[in-house]
Every structure is written in C-alpha cells, then in structure tokens.
Amino acid sequence: MYKIIEKRELAPGIKLIKVLAPEIAKKAKAGQFVILRVDKTGERIPLTLADWDQKEGTITLVFLEVGVSTKKLGRLNKDDVILNLLGPLGNPTEVKDYGSVCVVGGGVGIAAAYPIARALKEAGNKIVSIIGARSANLLIFEDEMKEYSDEIYISTDDGTKGYKGFVSDLLKDLLVKGYKFDMVYAVGPALMMRAVADVTRPYKIKTIVSLNPIMVDGMGMCGACRVIVGGKTRFTCVDGPEFDAHEVDFTELVRRQRAFIEEEKKALEIFERGELL
Amino acid sequence: MSKRDRFKSVPMPKQPPHERIRNFNEVALGYTEEQALMEAERCLQCAEPQCVKGCPVEIDIPAFIKLLREGKFREAIMKIKEKNSLPAVCGRVCPQEDQCQKDCVLGKKGDPVQIGRLERFLADWEREHGVELPEKKPYTGKRVAVIGSGPAGLTLAGDLAKLGHEVVVFEALHEPGGVLMYGIPEFRLPKSIVQAEIEYIKKLGITIKTDTLIGRLYTIPELLNEEGFDAVFIGTGAGPPIFMGIPGENLSGIYSANEFLIRVNLMRSYLFPKWDTPIKVGDKVAVIGAGNVAMDAARCSLRLGAKEVHIVYRRSRAEMPARKEEIENAEEEGVLFDILTLPVAYYGDEKGWVRKIECIKMQLSEPDETGRRRPVPIPGSNFMMDIDTVIVAIGRRPNPLIQQTTPGLKVNEDGTIVVDENMRTSIEGVYAGGDIVTGEATVISAMGAGRKAAKSIHEYLMKRKK
Numbered sequence: 027m028y029k030i031i032e033k034r035e036l037a038p039g040i041k042l043i044k045v046l047a048p049e050i051a052k053k054a055k056a057g058q059f060v061i062l063r064v065d066k067t068g069e070r071i072p073l074t075l076a077d078w079d080q081k082e083g084t085i086t087l088v089f090l091e092v093g094v095s096t097k098k099l100g101r102l103n104k105d106d107v108i109l110n111l112l113g114p115l116g117n118p119t120e121v122k123d124y125g126s127v128c129v130v131g132g133g134v135g136i137a138a139a140y141p142i143a144r145a146l147k148e149a150g151n152k153i154v155s156i157i158g159a160r161s162a163n164l165l166i167f168e169d170e171m172k173e174y175s176d177e178i179y180i181s182t183d184d185g186t187k188g189y190k191g192f193v194s195d196l197l198k199d200l201l202v203k204g205y206k207f208d209m210v211y212a213v214g215p216a217l218m219m220r221a222v223a224d225v226t227r228p229y230k231i232k233t234i235v236s237l238n239p240i241m242v243d244g245m246g247m248c249g250a251c252r253v254i255v256g257g258k259t260r261f262t263c264v265d266g267p268e269f270d271a272h273e274v275d276f277t278e279l280v281r282r283q284r285a286f287i288e289e290e291k292k293a294l295e296i297f298e299r300g301e302l303l
Numbered sequence: 304m305s306k307r308d309r310f311k312s313v314p315m316p317k318q319p320p321h322e323r324i325r326n327f328n329e330v331a332l333g334y335t336e337e338q339a340l341m342e343a344e345r346c347l348q349c350a351e352p353q354c355v356k357g358c359p360v361e362i363d364i365p366a367f368i369k370l371l372r373e374g375k376f377r378e379a380i381m382k383i384k385e386k387n388s389l390p391a392v393c394g395r396v397c398p399q400e401d402q403c404q405k406d407c408v409l410g411k412k413g414d415p416v417q418i419g420r421l422e423r424f425l426a427d428w429e430r431e432h433g434v435e436l437p438e439k440k441p442y443t444g445k446r447v448a449v450i451g452s453g454p455a456g457l458t459l460a461g462d463l464a465k466l467g468h469e470v471v472v473f474e475a476l477h478e479p480g481g482v483l484m485y486g487i488p489e490f491r492l493p494k495s496i497v498q499a500e501i502e503y504i505k506k507l508g509i510t511i512k513t514d515t516l517i518g519r520l521y522t523i524p525e526l527l528n529e530e531g532f533d534a535v536f537i538g539t540g541a542g543p544p545i546f547m548g549i550p551g552e553n554l555s556g557i558y559s560a561n562e563f564l565i566r567v568n569l570m571r572s573y574l575f576p577k578w579d580t581p582i583k584v585g586d587k588v589a590v591i592g593a594g595n596v597a598m599d600a601a602r603c604s605l606r607l608g609a610k611e612v613h614i615v616y617r618r619s620r621a622e623m624p625a626r627k628e629e630i631e632n633a634e635e636e637g638v639l640f641d642i643l644t645l646p647v648a649y650y651g652d653e654k655g656w657v658r659k660i661e662c663i664k665m666q667l668s669e670p671d672e673t674g675r676r677r678p679v680p681i682p683g684s685n686f687m688m689d690i691d692t693v694i695v696a697i698g699r700r701p702n703p704l705i706q707q708t709t710p711g712l713k714v715n716e717d718g719t720i721v722v723d724e725n726m727r728t729s730i731e732g733v734y735a736g737g738d739i740v741t742g743e744a745t746v747i748s749a750m751g752a753g754r755k756a757a758k759s760i761h762e763y764l765m766k767r768k769k
C-alpha cells in the first residue's frame with residue numbers, strides 16, 4: 027500500500043499526486059516509469075515518473091484522466107492509498123553532454139519530459155524546450171521546465187497562449203530560423219511524437235521519443251507493448267520506453283493503442299453512472 | 304469392492320462439457336472419500352514400485368496409498384509432504400501419465416492407479432480438516448533472499464523457513480504464485496487453492512514482498528552487500544513470449560498466450576467490467592501451438608464466448624506436448640484440432656484487427672538421425688482461414704533481467720542460468736532453480752529444484768562463519 031501525501035489539480039482533468047514510495051524514489055532515474063493498480067479490481071497502468079525526492083521518500087506522478095483507471099486514481103485524495111506500485115521500470119534516459127538539446131513536451135507529456143530536461147541540463151547540455159497544449163488552461167509544468175531551460179517556447183492549438191499551432195510546427199519554425207540541435211527529445215501523444223519525427227527527419231537530427239503503448243505486466247512477460255522499431259518487434263517496457271523516433275512504426279503504435287477502445291468506452295459509461303463502485 | 308475390475312480405474316467426476324464451457328469453475332471435481340478408497344484399493348503395493356521411479360521427487364507412493372487405504376488420511380498426506388510441498392497443486396496439474404502412472408504395473412494390462420487423483424484427494428482433505436504446521440528449528444540468524452514466487456521459490460522458502468532461516472521472497476507481480484497464479488486458469492487450478500498453499504508457507508514465517516522487481520529495485524550484489532542477505536535464490540521462471548516473426552503478427556487481436564492468460568487469470572478479465580482489465584475475444588479463435596499453455600488459452604477462449612476455437616499445430620497429434628487429460632478436456636469442450644498446419648501470415652481489416660490467417664499444410668518427414676519426424680511444408684498447399692482472434696502459444700524464453708544485471712553470473716546461450724548439481728550458480732552464495740535453469744518445464748520439477756537448492760543453501764549457510 028502506497029500513501030498519497032499530496033494531490034493537486036494542475037489543469038482540468040490533469041492531476042498530480044505525490045506518493046510515499048521510498049525504495050522507488052531511491053532508484054528512480056529520468057525516463058523511467060511505474061505501473062500501478064489503484065485497488066483490488068484495478069488494471070495495471072503505466073505512468074512516467076515526473077519527479078522524485080529521495081530524502082522525502084516520494085515519487086510524483088502526473089496523469090490525464092482518460093478512462094476508468096485514471097479517473098479512479100483521480101478520485102483518490104491526500105492520505106488515501108494506492109494498492110500496488112511497481113517500479114522503477116524501463117531503461118533510463120541516456121544522459122550525457124550532447125551539446126544543444128531540444129526537449130519537446132506535449133500535453134501531459136510535459137511532466138514526463140521534465141525529468142529528462144533536468145537531467146540533460148545537469149549534464150551540461152544547452153536546453154531549448156518547446157511545450158504545448160490544446161489551450162492555455164491545459165498547459166502544465168511551465169515553471170518547472172523554465173527552471174532547466176536556456177530558452178523556452180510555448181504553443182497552444184487554439185492560440186490562447188504563445189504560438190498558435192502544434193509543438194512540431196513550432197519546432198519546424200525554429201529549425202527554419204537556423205537553430206541547430208544535436209538531439210531532440212519528444213514526449214507526448216503518439217501523433218505528436220510522429221509529427222516531431224517527421225520534422226526532424228530531413229534535418230537528420232537524432233530524435234528520441236518515449237513510447238506509450240498498452241502495457242500489462244511492464245516487465246517483458248506479455249508482449250502487449252510490442253512496437254516495430256527499425257523493422258524489428260521490440261517490447262517497450264523492457265527494450266524502451268525510449269526509441270529512435272525515425273525508426274518507430276507510429277501507424278502501428280496508434281492502431282494498437284486503440285485495440286480495446288470499445289471495451290474502454292463501455293466501462294467508462296458504466297463507471298460514470300456509478301455502477302462500478 | 305472386490306467385484307470391481309482391478310484393471311479399471313475409478314473415474315473422476317467432472318462438470319459436463321456443455322455446462323463448464325460457460326463458467327470458470329473447476330472442471331474436475333475430485334474423488335469422494337469412497338471413490339478414493341476404491342481407487343487406492345487397486346494398488347498392488349509392489350515390492351519394487353515402478354511408480355516411485357517415475358516421480359521426479361520420489362514420493363513413497365505405495366506407502367501413502369497404504370495409509371490412505373487404512374483411512375489414515377493425515378498420515379498419508381504427511382507422507383506425500385515429506386517430498387512434495389504443493390500436493391494440492393501437483394495433484395491437479397502434474398503430467399502423471401508421463402511420470403508416476405506411466406510405468407505403474409497395472410498400466411500394462413489396464414489403467415494405472417490414478418496416483419494424481421489420490422494425491423489431490425488427500426491434499427483437499429487436509430485443507431478442509433486443518434493443516435498442521437510442522438515444527439520449526441530455532442532461528443539461525445541467517446537471511447535468504449528468494450527472487451520469484453513460483454513453485455521453485457515458494458518450495459525453497461518453506462523449506463528454509465522450517466530450518467530456522469529468515470526468508471524474504473521478492474515477487475515482481477502484485478500476487479505471488481508465479482505461473483500458478485497468472486498462467487494456469489481457474490478452471491484447472493482454482494486460485495483459492497494456490498492462495499491457501501501460499502498462506503501455509505507464510506505461516507512458516509516467511510515474508511513475501513510483491514511489486515518488487517529485482518534487477519531494477521535491487522540488484523543481486525545489492526541484496527548481498529547492502530541489504531544484508533547471506534544467500535540468494537533465483538527462481539524467476541520463463542517470461543518473454545516467443546513470436547513466429549511472420550507478417551501481420553502485430554495486428555490487434557493477436558495476443559501472446561502469456562498476455563491472454565495474464566489478462567484472464569491474474570487480472571480477472573473474464574469479470575470485466577467489474578474488474579477493470581479488458582479482453583476481447585471474437586467468434587473464431589486460432590491458438591497456435593499444442594502444449595498445456597495452448598490448451599489453457601483455447602479453453603479460456605471458449606469460456607469467454609468464442610463460437611469456434613482451433614488449435615493450429617504443425618506436427619501431428621502424437622507429438623502434441625500438452626497433458627493427455629487436457630487435450631481430452633479441450634476436445635470434449637469442442638476445441639477443433641488443425642494438425643500439420645503452419646501459419647505463414649496474418650491479414651487485418653482497415654482498423655488493424657486480424658481477420659485472416661494464411662496457413663500451409665505440413666507433412667512429417669522420414670525419421671532423421673535422432674529418430675524424430677520433422678514437419679515439412681507441402682508446396683502449394685497454402686489456404687486461408689477466417690478468424691478474428693489469434694493466441695500465439697509457441698513458447699517462452701527465460702526472464703532475462705537478473706542475467707543482465709548480475710555481473711559474473713554464468714548464462715547459457717538460450718538465456719537459462721548455469722548451475723552445478725547442487726544448484727549453485729557461478730557466484731558464491733547465489734543459487735538458481737526451476738524454469739530459469741531448465742527452460743520451460745513442469746511444476747513438479749521446479750518444486751524439486753527448490754527443494755534441492757534449499758538443502759544446498761542450508762549446508763552453505765551452516766558452514767559459513769559470518
């Protein structure tokens with residue numbers, strides 16, 4: 027059992043929780059994730075480590091409420107407990123001094139990009155970050171990202187804040203203007219990561235994305251998280267979650283993410299009517 | 304009783320097929336006391352019992368059958384437990400027809416004594432009448448870390464606890480039990496039985512830490528050097544599913560058997576949406592492979608509402624690796640067998656959901672130098688099958704994380720861990736056993752390995768001056 031010691035709503039439908047998990051906090055590294063199960067009948071869902079504090083013994087998770095599991099999690103309050111928490115999982119980000127790195131975060135993915143930006147900054151890189159959301163009120167982790175960015179750019183789909191358009195458009199603008207990056211990191215929805223990959227491909231900039239397929243065990247035993255990278259099937263939970271964006275088959279990733287969409291919709295309807303509690 | 308034909312075994316009651324394919328309750332119902340006594344009566348109490356030779360852990364079979372026969376059920380189960388710590392499990396899932404029952408003298412002329420069913424009867428009797436805790440040796444001050452809570456790890460943990468050592472079992476999943484919990488379905492091995500076995504082992508004083516992935520949270524060197532353990536046992540079993548690598552294999556609706564069974568058993572998908580983890584099974588299911596895992600997946604599919612379930616297997620019936628009883632059960636339930644058939648590609652619809660398999664017919668070659676007949680494709684025999692769910696059950700590799708994170712640990716080419724005859728690995732104080740050493744095998748062999756390793760670790764700990 028893992029106790030929630032802090033809970034905040036960052037934006038409509040986006041919540042942050044701090045959970046007491048000293049062993050995980052001690053081992054956590056940028057780019058890693060956990061798998062949790064809210065309660066006895068719960069699903070195992072993966073969430074990226076948005077932050078951790080060894081001294082306090084806590085980890086921070088930021089999530090978007092999209093379905094039953096994330097909504098259940100969102101209903102928990104300070105002092106409530108999460109039944110199961112497994113981590114840290116996945117390979118950490120390869121942190122070294124690449125030179126100039128552009129870190130792109132989209133939506134709730136900004137929180138997942140934050141530890142990567144921080145680690146890369148601390149390793150001596152120049153960090154240019156691009157963060158974006160659908161609308162100004164959905165933009166999260168702006169201050170946190172600023173702290174570790176040499177330059178920061180903001181976009182919103184509707185133009186309510188910063189550049190009007192997608193983060194990938196903004197990245198393209200910068201590249202057209204002559205910005206030079208040794209590396210691009212992108213974390214966010216699959217379609218956003220694909221768009222970033224498409225932008226950087228002609229410039230031949232090494233681009234890393236953190237993939238988010240459906241997972242079950244998170245330790246390499248089921249293959250639910252399989253993706254095609256460079257023509258080969260890889261398991262995201264143990265071989266990733268970070269892969270070379272230019273090698274990823276995003277079409278298949280998106281398709282596989284939608285495998286249970288009808289069941290998820292049905293469950294959500296029942297849940298919202300209060301029949302599952 | 305004496306009128307009964309000695310060569311005919313007492314049949315075990317089962318749920319009728321048309322009923323059982325609509326529920327997840329146990330199929331085989333077990334002997335009543337009367338039936339058990341009647342079956343036990345058949346045993347000839349051989350002076351040189353062949354059954355014992357066939358048992359991987361050498362249970363004194365005639366002795367326990369004699370005690371059963373005399374109505375001394377408590378003594379009979381204790382006799383089994385001298386060698387087997389998980390009789391309620393083994394009585395249900397051991398391939399007895401290849402082990403103890405294979406060479407039972409009665410089998411020469413008729414049915415062998417149904418040793419497994421008797422074992423199950425006694426274990427169930429004990430559970431209902433209260434399990435007696437064995438005596439524990441005084442605390443030795445030694446601490447052992449066990450990685451993985453499958454039959455190997457659990458057996459070892461129980462044995463070492465009885466010898467007075469402090470044992471902590473680390474399990475990555477949220478429930479202990481290994482394959483017994485996440486793989487073998489409820490209708491073949493009820494989870495309440497596995498849980499009862501685990502409760503028993505816990506009562507011996509061991510600690511089970513779930514949600515703990517060794518290799519990530521702690522490495523083996525950390526367990527030994529920082530966390531204060533004197534020895535480590537690796538019982539991490541098999542994990543990563545093997546895929547065939549044919550076109551279309553990542554279409555939605557194609558599961559590895561492990562994913563499918565983890566969803567159904569560990570995550571109770573058959574209770575969706577009351578339980579949150581979804582599963583989707585179409586009308587026509589193809590299960591690739593013909594081992595126990597394939598039979599389990601096929602039979603789960605039926606219970607989840609599939610109208611037609613095919614086992615697609617590239618060899619012939621005689622080579623099917625599953626237990627005979629499970630093949631029969633599957634057949635009774637209406638599973639179809641497409642033998643000498645090999646999938647070569649999958650095709651999906653516009654949403655990326657699998658709709659068709661292309662297969663090729665196979666024939667068995669002349670026996671090669673090893674005497675084995677290999678399946679070879681018949682050119683031009685390709686054909687299409689309409690299906691909307693595929694479960695790939697062609698095997699699993701050893702879990703690799705420990706091997707990757709333990710410097711100096713000797714590993715075979717296939718990823719299994721190298722041990723000597725005393726289950727010692729290449730690192731002092733580190734032992735291994737079960738599927739992680741043998742590759743995919745059986746519950747009883749994993750249990751036997753745990754037992755052997757416990758003995759070996761005990762000797763090591765008692766010799767070592769701290």
Ligand SMILES: Cc1cc2nc3c(=O)[nH]c(=O)nc-3n(C[C@H](O)[C@H](O)[C@H](O)COP(=O)(O)OP(=O)(O)OC[C@H]3O[C@@H](n4cnc5c(N)ncnc54)[C@H](O)[C@@H]3O)c2cc1C
Pocket residue numbers: 059069070071072073074075088089090091092093094095096097134138237238239240241242267283284287290291294
């Ligand atoms: C490595 C990794 C890290 C992630 N980090 C974060 C994060 O930090 N914050 C965040 O908000 N989300 C994150 N996600 C996505 C998050 O896991 C899903 O949104 C969540 O599982 C949805 O569950 P649900 O029941 O609420 O929604 P559902 O109704 O089940 O599904 C909604 C959508 O979420 C996706 N999804 C469903 N089940 C899973 C599953 N078991 N695993 C992955 N995706 C699934 C599907 O694409 C689906 O269409 C991450 C995913 C992965 C793989």
Ligand SMILES: Cc1cc2nc3c(=O)[nH]c(=O)nc-3n(C[C@H](O)[C@H](O)[C@H](O)COP(=O)(O)OP(=O)(O)OC[C@H]3O[C@@H](n4cnc5c(N)ncnc54)[C@H](O)[C@@H]3O)c2cc1C
Pocket residue numbers: 396397398450451452453454455456473474475476479480481482483486487515516517518538539540541564595596599626702704705736737738739743744745746747749
């Ligand atoms: C579907 C299915 C049906 C089967 N049917 C039969 C049958 O009828 N009869 C029979 O005799 N055998 C059967 N088997 C085989 C049998 O279950 C196995 O041989 C046996 O369970 C192996 O035991 P084990 O203790 O070595 O490992 P497992 O039972 O595989 O347990 C290993 C445990 O270690 C955990 N683990 C792995 N890595 C780590 C890590 N790094 N840190 C912490 N924990 C970790 C895993 O989560 C798992 O719980 C079947 C197998 C399957 C999959």
Ligand code: SF4
Pocket residue numbers: 345346347348349352353354355364365406407408409415416418
């Ligand atoms: S071989 Fe058969 S008949 Fe002989 S002792 Fe064993 S179970 Fe009894």
Ligand code: FES
Pocket residue numbers: 240241242243244245246247248249250251252261262263264
């Ligand atoms: S989530 Fe099961 S293998 Fe990756």
